Amino acid sequence: MKGLFTAYRVLAIVVGVLLAVCSLVxxxxxxxxxxxxxxxxxxxxxxxxxxxxxxxxxxxVVVAFFLSRKAGWSYGFTIVALVAGLVPLLIFWVERQVVHKLKVENPDLEPVA
Known part of the structure; x- marks a missing residue:
């Protein structure tokens, strides 16, 4: 799950930056x-x-979906994580929530700050 988690974090940041540049600039x-x-x-x-x-x-979306199934997220949390890349700047908040949630549920992941 660590590789999936890392891929999710990188993709979330890239999607967020691209959406911010596109919609705000x-x-x-x-x-x-x-x-x-x-x-x-x-x-x-x-x-x-x-x-x-x-x-x-x-x-x-594919990576976030697989991560949500592997981590056992609720349907509501999964949907918020999946659509976060459509609302400018929301994905950065959601990514922090995902990191916090996974850190609490899987202390062995030790995500990079």
């Missing part, structure tokens, strides 16, 4: 910056990160 620049400016073009260029986020998010 690329999206506003693309649609709110003045048409034709370099800022608007930069936001448009960053929009490719949505595709990257989508692919990595699918891998995250």
């Amino acid at each position: 690329a999206l506003p620049l693309k649609y709110l910056a003045t048409e034709g400016t370099s800022l608007q073009q930069f936001g448009s260029d960053l929009s490719v990160l949505w595709v990257v986020h989508g692919w990595i998010f699918m891998i995250y």
Whole structure:
């Protein structure tokens, strides 16, 4: 389970960073910056990160699901963990909750802070 746990943590951080950059930087620049400016073009260029986020998010969902089954999470906690990558910044809070929950239930994991 340690490998699954490590994969989950890495994927959660990557998905969270990509979603934050896409929704808090690329999206506003693309649609709110003045048409034709370099800022608007930069936001448009960053929009490719949505595709990257989508692919990595699918891998995250699979890993989080397997981790949830292995750890015996409730259905509610599993659903929150699975959809956390769709709400900007929520995934960082959920990742901390997962680390705390697994650390309490499996002291031998000793997750890295």
